[in-house]
Amino acid sequence: MAEPVLASLIHVLGSLLSSRATDHGRRLWSVSRDVGWLRDELHSMQLFLHEMEVCSIEGGVAREAWIDQMRDIMSDSEDAIDIFDASQVQGCCVLGKLRSRHDVGARIRRIRAQLSDISRRRLEYAVERPRESSDKWIHGLLASSPMVHDIDVVGLDKYLDVLLRHILDGGLESELSVISLVGMGGVGKTTLAKKAYTNPDVKKHFECCAWIYVSKTMELRSILCEMVKGLMRIPSAEASSLCEKRLQELLLSGLGCKKFLLVFDDVWDRGLWDIIKLVLPRNCSGSRVLVTTRNAAVAGSVEGAKSTVQQLQPLPFEDSWNLFCKKAFLQDGICPDAVKETAEDIVKKCVGLPLAIVAAGSMMSGKEQTDTEWKSVLASIQKDLSNGQMGIQQTLLSSYRDLPHPLKPCFMLLSVIPYKSQISRKKLVRLWIAEGFVKEKADETLEITAEKYLAELINKSMVEVATASISGRVKACRVHDLLHDLAIWLSENEKFSIICADKGPSVSDRRVSLQMPHVSFSNERKKRLRSVFMFNNSAPTAIKCNVISRSFGLVRILDFEDGNMLELPKEIGGLVHLRYLGLRGTKLKKLPRTMNKLYHLQTLDIRKTQIKRITFQIKCLRNLRHLEMKQDDQCIQIPIGFNQLDKLQILTGLQASTAVVREIASLTQLKKLSIEDLKNEDAKELCSSVNNMKELSYLSIFPSDGTRPLDLAMLEPSSCLQKLNLAGSLQTLPNWFAQLDNLTKLRLSFSQLEDDPLSVLVRLPNLMFLQGACNAE
Template identity: 75%
Template sequence: MAEPVLVSLIQAIAPLLTSTATDQGRQLLATGRDVGWLRDELHNMQNFLHEMEVSRIEGKGSMATEAWIGQMRDIMLDSEDIIDIFDAGHVDGCCVLGHLRTRHDLGVQIRRIQTQLSDISRRRTEYAVQRPTEVSDRWIHGLLASSPLVHDKDIIGLDRDLAMLLRYILDDGMELSVVSLVGMGGVGKTTLAKKVYNHPDVKKHFDRCSWIYVSNTMELGNVLRELAKGLMRIPSGEVSSLSEKQLQELLLSGLDNKRFFVVFDDVWDTGLWDVIKLVLPRKDHGSKVLVTTRNAVVADSVVDTKSHVHRLPPLSSEDSWNLFCKKAFLQDGMCPDGLKETAKVIVKKCNGLPLAIVAAGSMMSRRERTDTAWRHVLDNIQTDLSNSKMEVQQTLLLSYVDLPRPLKPCFLLLSVIPYDSEISRKKLVRLWIAEGFVKENADETLEISAEKYLMELINRSMVEVAIVSCSGRVKACRVHDLLHDLAIFLSKNDRFSTICHEKDASVSDRRISLQTSGVSFSNRNKKRLRSVFMFSNSAQDVLECNIVARSFRLVRVLDLEDGNVLELPNEIGGLLHLRYLGLRGTKLKKLPRTLHKLHQLQTLDIRRTHIKKITFEISCLRNLRHLEMKQGDHSIHVPIGLDLLYNLQVLTGLQASATVIHEISNIPKLKKLSIEDLKNGDAEKLCSSLKNLKELLYLSIFLSDGTDSLDLATFKPSSCLQKLHLSGSLRALPDWFSQLHSLTKLRLSFSQLQDDPLPILVRLPNLLFLQLNRAYQGRVMKCYCPGFSKLKIFIITELEGLEEWDVEEGAMPSIQEVWIMLCSKLTTVPSGFQSLATLQRLRLVGMPSSFLCRLGEHGDDFIRVKHIPSIEIIPRLG
């Protein structure tokens, strides 16, 4: 049977191998040496293109230079394609005929590129520019490795504006009133509005609060859905199925008896505002709305007898100077006399805009402190620009130029996320790694290197911190809209990425972000695509059209998070370069078996889907680093082969079994493990396996339903364990709890502890977060002094037997938040709360009326809580 196939194969490849076809045959077969040459040449092209880019941005290029750069970029992109296809052939070159044809095609293309480079190099001297001083990579050394800390930044020059806005928002007027905050981009509107929104007095004053970013592209339906989620607390899944009319009726009826506060950030359109205000009840409950806008027409359109317009001016010269010095001279905030003249001109060109001042100050903090070096920067801020907005953009552009080369693509990738969206630190780091932006370093993991990149972008004020953990570590970040505009502009200009809003968009860039429902894109140059991000409901159609047609065959990143994806086509197994597959929040029920072909895959995220088991050969994914499967209501069955995933660092949502428990002991790089449905009979085996995980930082163990108790007595925790979540009956805390010296976060759920756990837990020297969820069955709980010296957040939920909670004076000296939820027998505020001077927020959920009535000004426990800035009372969850 094999003979006819062999004959046809020989006949097919004979023209490529005969001596009479040497020029068209052997010499045109792409060899490793050819591709090696192309890799070196690509590196040279990238370096030279970077230098030309710097000169072009600094205004030293010509129209001829622009054309030359465009030609060079096309050659560079084609070279990247060839290298990727060649590498894929080596990874999956199972078909001899197809492999030889591919090598022949690549050989032809390499010869064509050699000719193009020879031609373009002859003209290189015509566009030669002075090579700029290269930014040293030393910026990366000495930064915090895996725990970048963020400190609160002082807001300069906004105190008076804050006080005035609070007066408007908290006045005693009972009719719905609107405050409009207007000012140019970068002047600090959003910063000021957030200080109002998060102010403790505001949280106390209103029943419901919601923040909605509007932007110039948001549609009415999306605004209404955000209102319903924020003010009505309706889950996203329910809101998405409602029509605009249903949402309007829901808001008008549901908010009828509520005092609410809504911030509409960055409103551009008076027409959209005219519709929005119709769905807000105008009953006499004292509700307030704050609108931020750059458009004075929009600001004036909200004005009536009960409204206010607050115009936010740029910072004064004095405040601008103080803010600049604070960022440029980090040690003492003092400008040397020899730099003052030049520094003041730089500050003046920022036109009082905090964003530009912070960016300029951060950039200059890294410059040599000589007048010559500073004047070089000043010379690059074009002085002939008559428009102040253009001067600000030029300042921000120079901040981009000043970035070390590895950070530039990292910043540009933020162009693909929607305006004012937050992106988690973990996701951003993984995307950078998948894109190949992060340099290999023998001394640290790619993840640690990438987090250093992020911290450097934050320090340079190119990225803002959105959410911080109790340990001060960045959890999520965002980009200011002016910097977002800059990233989009640069990305489009350099074919780095494009944003698709039109219904039929053409694609010739490396990355595409779909942000409009019903969008599709044409076939032109889709072969160049490396990353696809979908933030719309078009995901299923786009997938079927392009994966099946092999348009995505060189894609490295496919992010479909929260997309309307019902199934993945089997052809996805042909995406041999795929490194990041984001399926979180989709409607998938199963994964194709062909996923085992994705040998380059580093991240697979199937959280919040309907998938219950993995059916493909997981052991084939040897490069997998992050396997995220946490579902909430079920765990994921994984077939044998986990122990072959030597690079795996994150494994969550895993269903326990004897085989799985044995295999995880052979994954030495594992740093995060979440295992569920554990039977008590397997607990001792799990403890034995965990001994081998010396780098484990996070551990979560959930017992299966009906298991009597969790016996973890033989567990010997890693000395570096930082986060621990145990869900299941313990009866008593194991002896090893006292050894958790590095632990910062602890959750105990359904533990059925008979004895007060706090005398043991207070010994944990670095604990920052503690949650007890149905964990303790006793009547009395006591915090002793000294104890919990670093604890910032303490949450107790459904401690049904708890009647008394005492806090000794001096205990919990760093506490910031306390949540008490559904503790039905606790009738008084814990004694000693009055000594918690650092406590900022007390949240009470579902507490009995006998407890709540003691909190009022004339209540017995008022003296214990009157110093707490924010007390939030919620009758029940939801």
Template identity: 30%
Template structure:
């Protein structure tokens, strides 16, 4: 990674040479010399990065180059910091220029001294460079290779990891075994064999979901606390019921949480998956909350340790390494995209495969590295095989896999290496938010600019390349198919963590007795910040400071002390998400070079006007804080790209005032770099503010709250100028206020997501021209005309939700309409009595949700044509509709008999009762349970 450090430095050297910086005599020549020498050695460093693990002398040399590059970067940043500190505004006259030169004399003398010392070190280190084999040209070619148009075909499907058809059937049979007592099934084996993959395939099977309506998946790790495990399980069980978890869980102790879980599960057949159980005590603590309710409930464990299996007298399922033929089939499928191996490569490929030892993760990882290579030059493939060293039989399989995955890492271009190493800063149990990661990578300087693309688009491509190479896994996707969260596989993470520590890329502080490196540039603090301040031998030259799961109390949290130290003055990234903060730390405004600031999920209430001093700030994340107003000075942050300020007051998508945004009196139109602006409240000075928004032509996402009817024309004019807009979210000031956005003659053609909450006098016809729309949420529209007419021809629409949208009695889905729709939600359409689905309509629909449509008593006509439908969920729908769908006795059961899961949910006796069609007859019909006579928190189906 010395090449990476040098590349970052060269960008700063370019600035120092090109800008009109008043350096002392001779310094510019020294800078030019250092620049030229490091540029000349970049190709050599590329080769050295991939060979240093096999050559101790080379490794020491690479480390020295890395340290020199960092020292030079520090010198430039400290000099630049002094310039920013002294320069208040522009230098308007010759007198000011002279005065500025006097003020910065000390800074110029300091950088001159530093650079002269660094130049001497560069001369010495380059003279003592070890002999490196002539592989620079081939290495350069490898590192510059990029995925071609077949890249999307290399995206890893979970089912590709192992040949799991037979194991899946065996495991499913254990779940369906006719035993009323609660059974525990343990899947165990070495990491990387596919334990989680197998469990996930079974868990996601529609037949399994149908049998176990109450289900939850809980990820465990060695660093997670039992309290967090139990809270996570409570939250997920409430999500299944479609009901927010009670706010009181934050104050419950472990015993109270266990009792709550037990009560939630007592009346239902359930399936709970505990992924990666690492010791017996964890299982012992959790199992007491899982009742043996004699309803055929099941618990699945995945674990690497046999003693977990021995501790539980249940069923065990041991995964073995892949047999040779299955391993070869997987290797070819992933390396050659389903084609057979070319004959001239078969011998070398089988030799490579042999080193994988039948470990699925290792096979997929090396396949990802090989898939981008040319097929004609056998020498390239033989180099890969030889780079493993001599074949050692009988070694531990983990060591073989480490060699494979290390090669996958070494094959990465330097910018992807930086991105992968950066993942080591996140806790092991942490599902990494995709957009958060993108913003962090940009702030760190890991993302190179490309013509015609934003930095965010380039960073997104980087992460997709890591997915293509099977080095990153998707944890969760949005309903329209976008990546929501991601993570690394556990064993790959171990290797990346080792490389991060070895190269001093990042320091993770989570243990009291950890061994600290001599220097720290990126610091991730997990659980507590106390041990950071105990270090007096470590040199802190921080560029990044991130904190996770900080358990310190507000009184003992030491961010003020940390921000006051000299070790943070060069910070680019400060991420304090979830930290116990109640006030904005005033020291932050002196971190002049800061690019990324997150106070998400803190209790901060206000932002000072002095934030204007952060001239280089690109992201200000205040989501789920108590900030409701921003100072006028925020408009001076001309480089700000992401301004995110909102919180949920009520966790219900059906409550009109569930979200709060922010007010600002600043000339928002001056912030020309903004790409995301949400959610701005426009009820005060709204007309002028709407005009200001029209200046923000770089906006990708815009969220507006409290809009008035009279401001519609001004907003329409501004939206026409937002040619880059991808997401538009507009909420009226009240649910009966009209949203007047009909007069848009040139709508943003790249718009993908549209959310409108408020009255619509008529349907905005410009919407049907948006061919890129994938998600449309309409709420409280109260239209008299059928809105489907304007939406059915949208070719890419995947998710459609209506809430009080239509007052008519019939919805008609025409043939060939909604060709890509996968999720349809209809809520509180009180007048709706009939739904007609013509053959050929919604042919991709997988999920249908209907809720609180009190007049809808007839089964949708033509629902039998939806051959891909997997799930139908009814919330508070009339009994007549549900009874008509019951097996054997329902007149319309034949229409849904091929749908794997059909459920009906009702509020009963203070809780949600969930019934499948087969069990609905057990429920006593009671008119007192009608939705019109009950008040309670509505289920949360989707949150915008």
């Protein structure tokens, strides 16, 4: 077996040393430098395309073709870097490294040539870059203007009543108060603010009022100028001629003891309040500032004044229906029976967004009221909602373009999830990390950075909280249907991902979401495939070996959760780029021994499978961060040596033994530990190990014999501990329970406590959930 490999190696080395291959040899040894250049070039390309999106300048077909070419080169660059990084793993044979270097070097030369050609063509066939039009800003200004009187507040009445109370009464408070209306684009924030601003009682209540459409483009001087014109009633020409400093002086001196209402519509920058508060007098006259924003962080930035936040949600169906009928049936607002069923389907497509409902109703008001006509509209309305024909996409697209560069691919990855589905916070964070969207920082883990990304997407109303824990932490999230449509449209347009609902993936697909049963991969080589997500039982019972070798070579994510998979082929070990392997809920009974080659694997999820033990050398997975093994009625044996996994943070479903408990002592970086079948003689050593886990926030211990008391007296958990799950006889609560100041959730199963534990537990300041279970007689 060794002779052919050795002969091949000698042949390669010989060719490198020959005079004819000197240049080839130099190229091989210079690949590291070329990869460094490529990393910098890729980063520059990413930032440049981000700036192009932010500017949102229309450049026609030529510009779009150029951007598509750039995206293709970026994909090729990512692949070349991944191949090089994989070849640097310790244990790769010399021959393999040389072959990888040759491959990467050739790829980089092609990329250089392509970049040169694209740059040349762009110069030779240059079309004058159009200036950004002010039409969009003017359109936004007109839409914002409170002088536009067609204001329907169907479904917003409850919000309006609360808002008027805050503006007019505010508890009869005289201090300056800021009210923020927060919600996704199109949910009715500006409409609600207009209705309050034009209310006769509001006009009487304040001495002066001003409405300022801020948007993303307005500068500070323009904002101050609008404030002076509205609140001081200074003519437009005179105000426009004043410098910024003079405008500030006028506001501070002129407002004096006046009671004013100031509305800032469509605020994006969280720093606006820090500047505006400097020119608003603290005159205790009962003045109010009203802000509309899509970003909850803008509302959270208010300091030095009383702050109230109203979070607007999409309308329920009944209110959506009433608003639609008002717009579609102008005479009496009553829907004819002939089109009622189709009309209800149209309203459901608008998923509670007033902007979409008004647009749909206005469009249908001019249609013939026959079921045939309305059904033809229903067939195309989803397309119209997505491509901007109803004015929805541009509203939501502006929210996407405002996202920081790292958050854009995070949002687009949500396109792979089926409609109406939820995704757990933990899974989403791990997928982002596996994709490489989250960059490592010196002072925090990848997981913490990723959770900050998610919090920002939620604050910016791009992602919704589906379920939360009793402490308020996000457990699962989802995407509003129209934002889901936007994510899908963006992903397809930018060749980021594709949804396969009626056919298998194509040769050039980057990320595929398979949402059909019994999917099959063709024998075509899919050289660009990076991630595979399978839903709706699309995962086959077994993946063919040639599919793995031909299609999955560069794959980072394989998610087969809840699929029908019965067997995982040994060729899975060849996927050296794999970061995430999701097998939860499959029917697997074992894992191939070749998985010890998955050096870059970060997440292995085998929960709720039929696997009883891991037989491959798991110690080789040196980048493993999350090992999820929790089963319904059993725990899993793993081989000794896992103490070398110094990046492991999550370890669940582990079967205890004396050797296992001893090795756990090295995993001081664990944040979550779930261990079962613990013997009492190993309890003290486990306690000693856990005491060194300074960042442990979750601990679950199940004994092998629930009838014998478990000695946990020596346990002194980290102050970070938030969730504790103990099973087995305790008789009395250990003394360290009183020190669990951050504990929010406690489960005690079969504890057989002789004393009432509440005298201790009531003193835990953050405990919100307590559950106990007893042995059935």
